[in-house]
Structures are given as structure tokens and as C-alpha cells.
Amino acid sequence: MKHRVTSYSDEELFAHLVDAGLAEAAFSELYRRHGQRMYAYCMRVLGSVRQAEDVFQEAMMKFFQSGQSGTEVKNVAGYLMLTVRNLCLNRKRDTKITFSLEDYDIHVPSGAAHYEAEELAQLISSALELLEDDYREAVVLREYDGFSYQEIATITGSTEVNARTRVFRAKQQLRTILQPYFNDIMKHR
Amino acid sequence: MNYSELIHDFLDGTMEQAEEEELLMAIARRADLREELRQALALKAAFKADFQALTPPMHLTNSIFAEMGFAAPGASALGTSALATVGTSASAPVATGGMFSAIYTFLQGSFLTALASSFLTAALFLTWNHFASEESGQQERIVQLPASLALQRITPQASYLQETKHLHTVTREQWTSSSTHNFEQNNIRNFNSQEQEQSSAQQRQDESGFGISSSSNSIVSTPSDATTSTSPDNALPPAALASTVREPSLPTVAPNKQYQTISAPEPISLTAATPDADGFFQHLQINARGITSVSLPRATLPSNPSSFLRNTAIGALYRLTEQHCFGFEFGEEAFFQRFRATDGERQLVMDVQQNPSLLWAGLAYRYVMMPENNVSPILHTVLGGTQIGATGRVMLGLNYSPDARTQFTLGVESSALVYTHQGIWYASPKIGITYGVSLKL
Numbered sequence: 001m002k003h004r005v006t007s008y009s010d011e012e013l014f015a016h017l018v019d020a021g022l023a024e025a026a027f028s029e030l031y032r033r034h035g036q037r038m039y040a041y042c043m044r045v046l047g048s049v050r051q052a053e054d055v056f057q058e059a060m061m062k063f064f065q066s067g068q069s070g071t072e073v074k075n076v077a078g079y080l081m082l083t084v085r086n087l088c089l090n091r092k093r094d095t096k097i098t099f100s101l102e103d104y105d106i107h108v109p110s111g112a113a114h115y116e117a118e119e120l121a122q123l124i125s126s127a128l129e130l131l132e133d134d135y136r137e138a139v140v141l142r143e144y145d146g147f148s149y150q151e152i153a154t155i156t157g158s159t160e161v162n163a164r165t166r167v168f169r170a171k172q173q174l175r176t177i178l179q180p181y182f183n184d185i186m187k188h189r
Numbered sequence: 190m191n192y193s194e195l196i197h198d199f200l201d202g203t204m205e206q207a208e209e210e211e212l213l214m215a216i217a218r219r220a221d222l223r224e225e226l227r228q229a230l231a232l233k234a235a236f237k238a239d240f241q242a243l244t245p246p247m248h249l250t251n252s253i254f255a256e257m258g259f260a261a262p263g264a265s266a267l268g269t270s271a272l273a274t275v276g277t278s279a280s281a282p283v284a285t286g287g288m289f290s291a292i293y294t295f296l297q298g299s300f301l302t303a304l305a306s307s308f309l310t311a312a313l314f315l316t317w318n319h320f321a322s323e324e325s326g327q328q329e330r331i332v333q334l335p336a337s338l339a340l341q342r343i344t345p346q347a348s349y350l351q352e353t354k355h356l357h358t359v360t361r362e363q364w365t366s367s368s369t370h371n372f373e374q375n376n377i378r379n380f381n382s383q384e385q386e387q388s389s390a391q392q393r394q395d396e397s398g399f400g401i402s403s404s405s406n407s408i409v410s411t412p413s414d415a416t417t418s419t420s421p422d423n424a425l426p427p428a429a430l431a432s433t434v435r436e437p438s439l440p441t442v443a444p445n446k447q448y449q450t451i452s453a454p455e456p457i458s459l460t461a462a463t464p465d466a467d468g469f470f471q472h473l474q475i476n477a478r479g480i481t482s483v484s485l486p487r488a489t490l491p492s493n494p495s496s497f498l499r500n501t502a503i504g505a506l507y508r509l510t511e512q513h514c515f516g517f518e519f520g521e522e523a524f525f526q527r528f529r530a531t532d533g534e535r536q537l538v539m540d541v542q543q544n545p546s547l548l549w550a551g552l553a554y555r556y557v558m559m560p561e562n563n564v565s566p567i568l569h570t571v572l573g574g575t576q577i578g579a580t581g582r583v584m585l586g587l588n589y590s591p592d593a594r595t596q597f598t599l600g601v602e603s604s605a606l607v608y609t610h611q612g613i614w615y616a617s618p619k620i621g622i623t624y625g626v627s628l629k630l
Contacts, residue, residue, distance in 0.1 A: 024259045035250070040243035053249050060253050120235035121242065143236040144243075168197045175228055182228050 005029040010076035017067025027064055034077060035060070037145045038084045044140045045088050047129045055091050059084040081145065081155050085137075092133070120181065127177040131170055138166035139174070192219075196226050200233055247530050251543050258493040260545035260576075470630045472508045476518065477501070478598060478625020484525035485618045490544040492523035499523075499546060502571075502625070504553050511560035518571050519550035524580075524606040524617040531611060547575040547606070563590050567598065578608025584623055596627040 005013060005025050010033065016026035038059060042052035063080050066073070073079045128136050134156070141152045142163075152163040175182070195212040198204040204212070216222045251261040480500045504518030523546040530539045551573015559565040569584040586600015599622070606617040 024257075027257065027259065028254075031250075031253075035245050036240075036243065039245040039249075040240050043243050044239075053246070056245065057249060057253050057256075061256060064257055120231055121239035124232075124235050124239045139236075143233070144240045168194060171197060171229070171232060172193065174232060175225075178228075178232070182231070186224075 010034075011074065014067050014073055014076045017064060018070050023068065027067070030063075030076070030080075031060070034080055038080060040144045041081070041084055041140055042088060044125065044128050044144060045085075045133075045137055046091060047125070051091055051095070055084065055087045059087050062087070078151060078155060081141075081147070085155060120178070123178060123181060124174070127174050130177055131173055135166050135170035135173065138163055139170035142167045192222050193225060196222070196229050199226075200229055246539075248539055248541060251541065255490070255493060255543065260493060260547060261543050469507075474506050474508065474514070474596075474627050474629045476504045476506060476598075476625060476627045478623050480520070480522060480602060480604075480621060480623045482522070482602065482604065482619040482621025484523075484544075485620060486525075486527075488523070488525035488544045490525070490542055492525075492544040492546045498548065502623075504571075506553060506555055506627075508629075512557050514553075514555040514557070516553050516555075517550065518553040518573075519548070521546055521548050522604065522619070523547070524575075524619065526606070526608070526615065526617050528608075528610045528615045529613070545577075547577065547580075549573055549575045549580045551580065557588060564588065565590075567600070569598075569600070569602075575606060578606050580604060580606045586623065588627075594629040596629075598623070598625045598627065600624075 006029065008016075008026070008029070010030065013026040013030050016022040019026075039052065039056050042056045042059075043049070046052045046055060059080070063083050066079075066083075128140070131139070137156065138152060141147045141155060142149070147155065149160045149163045149167070152158075152167075153160045156163065158166075192212065192215055195204065195208055195215075199209060199212055216226060254261050478501070480502060482500075498519075498521035500520075500522055502518050502520035504516055506514035506516035508514045523544050525542070525544045527540070527542045530541045551571045553569065553571045555570075556568040557565050558567065565588045567584075567586055567588045569586070571580075571582045573580055582602055582604035584600045584602040586598055586602075589597045589599075591597070602621055602623040604619045608615055608617075
């Protein structure tokens, strides 16, 4: 089956998880398609490598067990995202940590003369943790996981307009947080 | 108008045409909007770069798959964008050859085929046992018969050969009911294996006027008779012929001084590789064996549960000669892997351990040292591959052949999986015992 799974839809692959002979190939393909996005979500929403890995592994196990139990799912990506999100919310609820801007000293690379995405990416993770949970989640779902606003609204239980607003405001706040970096870039231009 | 929102929509791809034109005109006029657009673009690029760096680490992926009872996935289980970031050298252990990979894919994709092969092997085994038991029953009759054997053997005497031209035949029943000699089993086998030769000898005897006419009957083949009937000395003068036959320990002349032959309409072949066995399938044999082995060093992790092929090897060999066999073999075995993985993004060096159960397949060669003996040392080698690397195995053992078609094997086997990860080669050796059965078709 391995040479054919790439042509299967998510839903077909999920349905094959009940088949012991095909489950491994089906899960491997689903993991290949969605694993990184889910892991990125865990990392950026939880902000802790250890917690992200724990939640990611737990989510994958739950997802697999759901498939093996014959659960019918029409939108596998959304279902997996909800699984990951619920576990992330549980984890955050259990380990509530508040952040303030003063907790972070955004390090601006010295001598940066250009917009370097790599450098900025290193700052993004810290900056994301300063956002409110709803904003951070919305921008991660949009920019990391590639969900549409409609899908984000479904996942987060809000409206499409609300989802779009959250993403926009999250980006605005990130720009504000990263303004020292942008200013430094301007000075060296 | 909020141009910041328009810039957001513009980069989001959700802007309408009219708004886009207005925004572009505004950007052309205002430097602050150009800077805002530049920052928004930088932010978007940063999101993308950050995402690409967020690949599930290998130890996490392996842990997830191991918990589910699956083999650790290869590099393909990671997103392609992740591969672009990490680099191809940072991929998981990869298959070494397209052929092995194709074989593996075939095996994995044809699980039912493998299952069917197993059942076929079992069916052949049972079928053979059925016929073998019947045949061995025949053998037993033959072997046991000599206890009451009263076969009247005739030492060819010159005078008799000269005087008697008429011979008559006796059936097997006649032979068995009147036999008294206690032949050894090997002699009985000689009887069966030499019937062909005797037929031709009969022909020669016919031509020389000895009067043995029935092609379906053969002369009773005792050691001395075989000598007599097959020897070209039959063509010698009687005096010379008599002098060539010396069997003092065996009874000699029959009361009626007649040759007695038995009816053997269907030769019983007790050796698979008879000279006329020139068909392809007559040179094939199917092997099934179990493998009990341990990893070196000992595995610290349990392997994932797997198919029925676990610790089993099934193969088919073609006997070029009685000593040399070539063929293929496939099976499944757990190989304990321990290798070092470097995560360049996080500057981490990880000691990765896993114990996946892998399907393997390869070309097999078997050398039988003494094929003529019931017990013979053998050397069995397989060179093949798994989905993550090449594998080889060498077995030294003993073959026991209770009959011409069945062989039981017991031996010591050493195997190894050789694979590469991030440009470094590793090997997972194993040693153990193997036991199995081979059936010649």
C-alpha cells in the first residue's frame, strides 16, 4: 500500500487506521502530512519544548486510537487540530503562566543590515509568547498551519470575522513587539 | 481608511481589486506605508522560516511510532519543507537500494501474498507428509519383507546360461511371499535405483539371447544379481562370466534353476535428483525456518509487534547440483539500532535507539557439504535488504534428511543490518539459532 497512500485523501487514510495491515502506512502518511503543522502549533502555543512534545505525542496517540476505534471523521485535519488544541488548552490551564513585556528582553542581533527571515524567526517565538492566547492561537493557525478564517472560526469556536480580526491584531502586536528590531534594521540600511 | 488592514488583506490574498489599486497608489505616495508593508513582508517570511524549523524531532517521531507498535518512519514521514531545512543528510536511516526497497514494498504491499505463500508451504508440507508416509509404508513393506524372504537367487552359471533360454517372471507378491533373505535397506534402495539400468541390461540380455523379454519386469536386484544383470560381462563367454560372480555369503541356485524376476511396473525413485529429473520444478525446494536470535549488544527496547513472519524466513532454492543451491528468501526480524543523530537547528546531539521489526528479503545460496549422507553440514547465506538498509546473514548448521525430499535444518546463524544515518554507517549484528524444514518438489 505504501506506494499508493500518497494518492489517498485524509479521510480514506483515517478510515484505514482500523485495518491492522494498512494502519501503519496510513498513519505514516497522515503523520507526514500533518505532523509538522501540529507540532508547530504545540510549540508556538505552549512555548515550551517539553510541553509541546508531550502534548504532541499525546495528541497523535489519541488521534490514532480514534481511527482504530472506527470513529467517523469528515475533516481529518480539523479533527486532528481540535485534538491538539484541546490538549494544549488543558495543558495551559494546568500550568497557567502569565507573561509581561518586561519579562522579555528582545535581543536584536547586532549589525543586522538586512531583513533576515532567519534572524527574525528566532525572535518570533519569543514575541508570540507575549500575545494573548486567543491572538497567538489565531495567528499560529493562520500563518503556521495554513487554515482559512472559516476553519479557524470552527476550531476556536468563534466567527470568521472574529478570527480575521484576531489574526490582524496579533500581527500588529507582533510588529509592535519587534519594533526595536525593525528600527535597528532601518538604522543600518 | 485603515491602510494597515488593507496591507494585511493584501498579503493575505483576500483583497478585492478596487481596494488593491487604492492601496498600491497610497503606498506609492506614503513612505510610512511602504515601511509598514516591508515589515509585514518580513514578518510573513519570518513565520515561514520559523515554521520550517519546527520539525518534530526524530526522537519524538520514533517514540510515537514505537508506542503504536510501528517501525520508525524514514525521512518521508517528515514534511518536505522540514527536509529542506534540516537537509537531506539529516534524514532518518534510508533504504540503500531501489531493488531492495522495491522488494520491501512488494512484500509489505502484498501481505496477503505472503500469507498465501505461507499456507502454500504448509500445504506442501502436509501433502508431502501424506505421500511420504504412504511411500515409507511401501519401503517398510519392502524392508520388512526380507525377514521372510525366500528368494531363490541364482548365481549365473555357465552351464545354465548355456542351456536355459526360457525365463519367466514372478510378481512382487510372488517374490515377497517366497523370500527369505534378509536384505539390508540399502540393497533395497539399490534395487529401486538400478531398475533403469537393469532394463537396459535386460535389453542387452535379450539381444544376447538370454530370453528376458518383458520390459516391464526387471531382474531381482540383489547386490550379486545387479552385478550379474548389469555387468557387461554378460556378454562374455559363460566361463568367464561365471568367474566374475563371487558372492559366497549369499545363497545360490534356485531349485528350478531359473531366473526369477519381479514385476516393478513403476520405478520408485528414492532420490529427488535422479538422472532423469530434468524439469525445473524437480530442482526446486521450499524452505521455512524459524530464527531465534539476540542483538549484539542486547536490545534495550522491545520491538514492535508485527506480522506472522516475525522471526521466520521463507524461501525457495534451485538446486544447481546436489551441493549448490541458489534462490531467494524473505522474512521478518527485529534489528536493534543505536545511532547518533544531530539536530543542526537546535545544536543537539542525540543518541537514538530503536528496535524496529523489519521485513527483509534477499538472494540466498546454500552449500550442502555431503549431500549423499543423511546428515550433512551446510552453509546458508543470504544477501538482501530491508527498508532502511542492507542485510546479510550466514548460517552454519546440519541438514538431516530422513528421506530424499525432506530435510530438517538446525544451525547457528549470524545476521547484520547495515544502514547509514547522516552520512555515518552503522551495523546492527545479531546471533542466534535457526531451525527449519526444506521440502524438495
